Amino acid sequence: MGDQSEENISRREIMKVLGGFAVVSMSNTAAATSWTSFVDSSEIDPHTTETYRSLVDVILPETPSLEEELGPEHVPGALDIELEHYVIWQLDHCCEVRLERLTPPSATQPLQLQEGTMDPQLFELTLDTRDTSSDLAAVNDQSPVDLTIALPNFDALEAALEFGAVERFEVAIADDLSVDESGPATFTSTVETAEETFERTLQSYPYASLLSLVWDIVAADAIATTDTGIEGVASRQETDGGGTFTQLSGKDRLRALWRIIDTDLLSVLEPLLTVFVPRPGILRYVFMMLNALAGFGYYSEWAGYGTSKTALPTERELTTPVSEIQGHKQTGYPGPAAGYAIDWEFLIDGGFDDPPASELELPDDLTGGDVIEGIGGDGL
Amino acid sequence: MSDPDVVVIGAGADGPACAARLARKHGLDVLILEAGPWHGNEQWPEPHRDAGGTESSTTGDLNGKLLDEQLTTLEAASVDRIGGMFRLGPANLDRTPWTRTIHQNALTWHVNGVGGTSLSSFNNYPRAYPHAIDDQEHWPIDYEELVPYYQHNETVTNVRQAPITAKHRPFLRGVEESGFEHIDALNVTDTGYRPLPNAIAAPPEELNADYDGSFSYEDGFRGNPLIADEFMGSPTPSDAPVEEKARKSSNVSWVPRALAATDDPEMGNVAIRPNTAVTTITTEQGEATGVEFRNTWSGHTGVVTADVVVLAAGTIESPRLWLNSGLPDDGWVGKGLTTHWFDWVVGVFPDEVLTDITGQPEFKPYAGDAGAVIVDKPGTGCITDATGPSGVTSLACYLLSRAGYSFDNDVDPDEPWDGRGYLVGTELKRKMARYKQTSSLFIYTDDLPRQNNGVTLDPGFSDEHGPVAQVSWTPHPDDTAKRDELARMAAHILRAAGAEYVHRVDWAPLLTFSQSSLGMGRVLDANAEANNVSRLFVADHSALANCLGGPAPTNTGQALALRTADRIADRYFS
Numbered sequence: 001m002g003d004q005s006e007e008n009i010s011r012r013e014i015m016k017v018l019g020g021f022a023v024v025s026m027s028n029t030a031a032a033t034s035w036t037s038f039v040d041s042s043e044i045d046p047h048t049t050e051t052y053r054s055l056v057d058v059i060l061p062e063t064p065s066l067e068e069e070l071g072p073e074h075v076p077g078a079l080d081i082e083l084e085h086y087v088i089w090q091l092d093h094c095c096e097v098r099l100e101r102l103t104p105p106s107a108t109q110p111l112q113l114q115e116g117t118m119d120p121q122l123f124e125l126t127l128d129t130r131d132t133s134s135d136l137a138a139v140n141d142q143s144p145v146d147l148t149i150a151l152p153n154f155d156a157l158e159a160a161l162e163f164g165a166v167e168r169f170e171v172a173i174a175d176d177l178s179v180d181e182s183g184p185a186t187f188t189s190t191v192e193t194a195e196e197t198f199e200r201t202l203q204s205y206p207y208a209s210l211l212s213l214v215w216d217i218v219a220a221d222a223i224a225t226t227d228t229g230i231e232g233v234a235s236r237q238e239t240d241g242g243g244t245f246t247q248l249s250g251k252d253r254l255r256a257l258w259r260i261i262d263t264d265l266l267s268v269l270e271p272l273l274t275v276f277v278p279r280p281g282i283l284r285y286v287f288m289m290l291n292a293l294a295g296f297g298y299y300s301e302w303a304g305y306g307t308s309k310t311a312l313p314t315e316r317e318l319t320t321p322v323s324e325i326q327g328h329k330q331t332g333y334p335g336p337a338a339g340y341a342i343d344w345e346f347l348i349d350g351g352f353d354d355p356p357a358s359e360l361e362l363p364d365d366l367t368g369g370d371v372i373e374g375i376g377g378d379g380l
Numbered sequence: 381m382s383d384p385d386v387v388v389i390g391a392g393a394d395g396p397a398c399a400a401r402l403a404r405k406h407g408l409d410v411l412i413l414e415a416g417p418w419h420g421n422e423q424w425p426e427p428h429r430d431a432g433g434t435e436s437s438t439t440g441d442l443n444g445k446l447l448d449e450q451l452t453t454l455e456a457a458s459v460d461r462i463g464g465m466f467r468l469g470p471a472n473l474d475r476t477p478w479t480r481t482i483h484q485n486a487l488t489w490h491v492n493g494v495g496g497t498s499l500s501s502f503n504n505y506p507r508a509y510p511h512a513i514d515d516q517e518h519w520p521i522d523y524e525e526l527v528p529y530y531q532h533n534e535t536v537t538n539v540r541q542a543p544i545t546a547k548h549r550p551f552l553r554g555v556e557e558s559g560f561e562h563i564d565a566l567n568v569t570d571t572g573y574r575p576l577p578n579a580i581a582a583p584p585e586e587l588n589a590d591y592d593g594s595f596s597y598e599d600g601f602r603g604n605p606l607i608a609d610e611f612m613g614s615p616t617p618s619d620a621p622v623e624e625k626a627r628k629s630s631n632v633s634w635v636p637r638a639l640a641a642t643d644d645p646e647m648g649n650v651a652i653r654p655n656t657a658v659t660t661i662t663t664e665q666g667e668a669t670g671v672e673f674r675n676t677w678s679g680h681t682g683v684v685t686a687d688v689v690v691l692a693a694g695t696i697e698s699p700r701l702w703l704n705s706g707l708p709d710d711g712w713v714g715k716g717l718t719t720h721w722f723d724w725v726v727g728v729f730p731d732e733v734l735t736d737i738t739g740q741p742e743f744k745p746y747a748g749d750a751g752a753v754i755v756d757k758p759g760t761g762c763i764t765d766a767t768g769p770s771g772v773t774s775l776a777c778y779l780l781s782r783a784g785y786s787f788d789n790d791v792d793p794d795e796p797w798d799g800r801g802y803l804v805g806t807e808l809k810r811k812m813a814r815y816k817q818t819s820s821l822f823i824y825t826d827d828l829p830r831q832n833n834g835v836t837l838d839p840g841f842s843d844e845h846g847p848v849a850q851v852s853w854t855p856h857p858d859d860t861a862k863r864d865e866l867a868r869m870a871a872h873i874l875r876a877a878g879a880e881y882v883h884r885v886d887w888a889p890l891l892t893f894s895q896s897s898l899g900m901g902r903v904l905d906a907n908a909e910a911n912n913v914s915r916l917f918v919a920d921h922s923a924l925a926n927c928l929g930g931p932a933p934t935n936t937g938q939a940l941a942l943r944t945a946d947r948i949a950d951r952y953f954s
Contacts, residue, residue: 061805066809070810074813094462094476101843101844115839250805258785262784279840281483281484284482287485288780291802291804292487292780296455296772300769300770313428313457314429327770330812330813331770334746336454336607337607340606340746340747341587342545342587342606344587345544346541360524362524362569363569363570365569366759369571371561371757375869376869
């Protein structure tokens with residue numbers, strides 16, 4: 001019938017090439033595939049996992065000290081429900097990049113992009129630390145400017161920065177961009193450690209692993225900047241594959257991240273950060289996300305999805321009774337209900353006073369006066 | 381519908397009101413194109429997994445039991461910004477949401493779909509403060525002119541005073557102890573407190589603490605079952621037809637009313653096409669002629685022509701579409717965005733105080749309307765209460781701040797709060813363990829429209845519809861001074877009620893009930909028609925000239941949309 005959309009064709013091609021399978025909807029319109037749903041979370045590399053574990057652990061820790069005060073149900077924390085996988089999933093599924101919007105700059109005008117298109121190179125990165133003198137030197141190899149000159153604190157940063165178990169990192173577009181296609185681009189995110197290679201494929205931008213390296217940079221900058229008082233307290237051996245970020249004490253991890261908002265870090269480190277993200281300003285937004293997501297994920301029903309926690313949203317199944325989900329036990333929130341048998345009353349007998357427009361008599365002064373002494377007017 | 385008189389872009393809070401008025405009062409045929417999904421309509425039994433039907437134009441397609449099945453009211457499944465059904469993104473939940481570029485510590489919270497952000501709304505329906513309409517310089521019309529539209533909207537959406545339950549009583553105790561005057565009016569011109577006008581049905585008289593009956597509509601339950609499920613889509617009472625759900629969000633009130641016009645041979649027809657993203661407003665010689673659209677499931681594109689185009693895609697997507705369509709910009713398109721410059725102040729209460737106030741040492745934050753009491757201070761803003769489920773509570777109370785981590789914040793002893801900023805770790809768990817003893821107050825500041833704030837196109841990132849919106853919003857010191865005042869008032873009220881711990885979160889900017897990015901008096905004339913594009917009207921909250929002095933904008937957005945429908949009919953169809 002010749003009516004197949006370009007989108008359907010490109011997904012079938014992906015299926016053929018990658019040997020996977022997609023969720024096909026009832027109406028024969030192929031739903032987007034998100035490959036993480038068929039990937040065991042153990043396929044996420046230890047650096048990524050440890051970085052986000054070390055973040056959620058400080059926001060919502062295990063609290064044995066609360067057992068006596070509040071009861072044993074208040075002891076478990078974020079790590080007990082693998083909250084790091086909530087944060088990783090959110091970051092990895094927040095943003096699609098469209099194939100039809102990816103156009104390399106033209107050969108004759110290399111710096112010109114058509115309006116509404118993006119250079120695919122902005123979304124790709126390869127970092128290899130194996131034959132370099134330091135992890136920062138490996139980043140410098142990918143930088144169009146010489147970071148030893150562009151960064152005022154290159155030496156101190158270099159001494160502090162470690163990407164942990166990561167020896168090689170790559171984000172790449174899997175699609176053949178010479179073919180005119182539309183649909184979400186497929187990305188591979190690859191981490192090689194000394195022992196293993198971890199590769200994942202997503203139809204969304206794989207931010208989680210990429211940003212875990214950025215958090216190491218943010219942590220290293222906190223250490224390298226003399227007035228922060230922040231230093232690494234854990235050795236590389238102790239962090240199970242994590243990098244500089246995981247070497248900080250709990251509060252210092254948060255202090256280091258807060259410097260994204262509170263200092264000029266983003267502009268001072270811009271040449272370094274742009275190797276990872278084209279516009280480092282988004283890191284302020286991601287900072288917001290990291291904190292907000294930790295609480296929302298923890299205290300919502302997410303943990304109750306059990307083994308389907310990182311499945312596609314349409315595939316998740318609640319396997320724990322809602323009131324017994326960890327965050328719900330700790331707050332006493334029971335979950336959905338049809339209604340509540342509780343007392344209620346109206347304050348105003350007969351309802352609001354509401355004259356017709358023709359009888360509206362507004363006073364001359366339409367503003368309200370102060371009520372609480374010492375508060376109001378020109379704000380103390 | 382292939383040949384509408386009017387095409388409306390967006391079936392959110394206000395678009396359906398405008399469409400309904402055009403069809404019912406003026407006999408016009410209206411096609412509404414909505415980028416998101418439609419819940420509770422038999423043509424889309426699995427709206428997030430399947431493309432379903434194309435268009436629906438009859439109330440016969442609406443199905444309340446289907447809505448019950450689709451809306452689990454579990455928090456993450458419902459309102460997770462990325463994987464939840466009420467998000468800003470394509471209906472296909474296997475895909476990511478759509479992007480807005482924000483280079484700030486800030487959060488946007490808008491929803492697309494039939495019902496728009498009202499799907500996730502507390503449905504507080506106060507009117508604007510007359511001060512903001514008549515005294516402030518922004519509006520080209522008078523408050524008095526809006527009153528008949530308010531009254532009609534309030535009748536259609538069942539606005540009444542909120543019922544007071546135990547969870548609202550700490551706030552009430554605090555305002556009474558603080559000396560605020562009781563207000564019993566809908567037109568507010570002085571400082572005081574009152575129950576919130578909410579567009580939610582009243583609870584039935586037989587509902588009280590001794591009620592042991594069913595909450596199902598099929599068993600005879602009518603009205604508000606007092607579960608605070610507004611944020612998660614509010615499908616209660618269970619088994620009720622869509623129009624009989626208690627919370628009268630747009631999908632429950634104006635959408636059925638619009639479709640009923642089609643069913644009535646004396647009126648015009650309304651059809652709604654979800655999963656249809658408008659990509660361009662077409663024009664010829666300075667006049668709008670229609671739209672180009674793209675189906676979000678199939679990618680198929682098409683064109684609709686009409687005599688009038690109504691833009692109702694929301695405060696961020698409307699200006700984005702305007703700019704992506706290459707329409708004229710005299711410097712205020714997307715600009716002047718107001719956000720209410722929100723803040724959130726938390727009070728945690730000890731057993732004995734709650735027992736004194738409510739008769740019990742704790743209350744159910746999930747039982748009763750999400751917000752039921754408002755303190756009004758025209759000229760500064762307002763304060764409401766707001767409680768709900770635990771996930772959103774943790775985020776709002778302790779995990780969205782511009783003030784850094786409380787463990788490093790000194791608290792000014794002259795300020796009426798005990799903590800400020802992010803709360804984490806053992807302290808966070810300790811406070812969240814007292815969820816049933818925690819009252820939250822929602823501060824709405826009267827922030828003014830400023831030209832440096834708003835929406836531009838992001839030249840660096842495009843989605844399938846074109847360059848995405850880039851949002852930039854920074855607070856002005858004058859507005860921050862008002863916000864500080866309201867936060868101090870809120871903290872004092874909580875103390876007066878007997879809170880033992882008060883926390884000022886000092887929120888990072890939250891753009892949710894946002895306004896005025898295509899404001900009347902700037903981009904639009906007094907008819908809400910674009911100054912520079914004839915036959916293009918705006919009927920969403922971007923058309924509001926300012927933030928109304930603080931109150932939540934839905935009532936005013938809809939009232940204005942009704943008026944705009946009348947102006948459209950006068951101007952182009954009389």
